[in-house]
Amino acid sequence: MDEPIRRGGRPRRSSADVLADAAAELFLEQGYGRTTVDQIAARAGVSRATFFNYFTAKSDVMWLELDAAVRELPAHLAASTEPSAVRAVEEALLAAARAHDPERVPWAVAQAEVMGIGSELVAGVAVRVMAQHAAVAAFVAARTGEQPGSLWPQTVSGAMLGAAAAGFGVWVRDGVGRRPLVEYVGAALTPVTAGLDAH
Structure with missing residues (x-):
């Protein structure tokens, strides 16, 4: 679910987009195999549960x-x-x-x-x-x-x-x-x- 639009600005990016970008950064830094869901969630500033609201597995x-x-x-x-x-x-x-x-x-x-x-x-x-x-x-x-x-x-x-x-x-x-x-x-x-x- 996308987050609300900020007043006078562009719409905020969805949590799914933020998680995808966080995952990309971590995969580049340390490789896919060494990156965990918990690390992706932490980098995105959300909980592990939030990750699984959007994706069923790390590969997704x-x-x-x-x-x-x-x-x-x-x-x-x-x-x-x-x-x-x-x-x-x-x-x-x-x-x-x-x-x-x-x-x-x-x-x-x-x-x-x-x-x-x-x-x-x-x-x-x-x-x-x-x-x-x-x-x-x-x-x-x-x-x-x-x-x-x-x-x-x-x-x-x-x-x-x-x-x-x-x-x-x-x-x-x-x-x-x-x-x-x-x-x-x-x-x-x-x-x-x-x-x-x-x-």
Whole structure:
């Protein structure tokens, strides 16, 4: 839950954002494995219980932005009036990319080696990608009258999420000169969407 707006100033940052920033500092200073939840909470100036109000585990603190995108994707899909299921998925992924705060680069990806995240990074991404994959496949299946596990919904979901992830990865690695995320995701999706939509 976000904290109230201060009079005459900008909204205060949510406790989740403050915890994520505290975790990033500690992971950079002493590595992921040597950092505890108690240390993160102390650095953020909140209690251990407050940490668990926002995150279920230490690893979840790395994925604040990606978790928001996972939560929003079904709503973006449901809002589409595009008759082509493939084009509707493209619209939803572009909407999610457009909504991403350009100041919030996922440090878990950008600084994984320095922070010593390793296998936790792979596992965290995998869980979230599978959640997105299931949402997209279910949407395509509903539009086409197929089962979510059928080849076409699985192909559309895998290909389009793979392209979007590729664009996202290049955006992260481009550093301070990076352009808006939606440009990378759009460029990655364009040929994939065209090929699938011609099916």
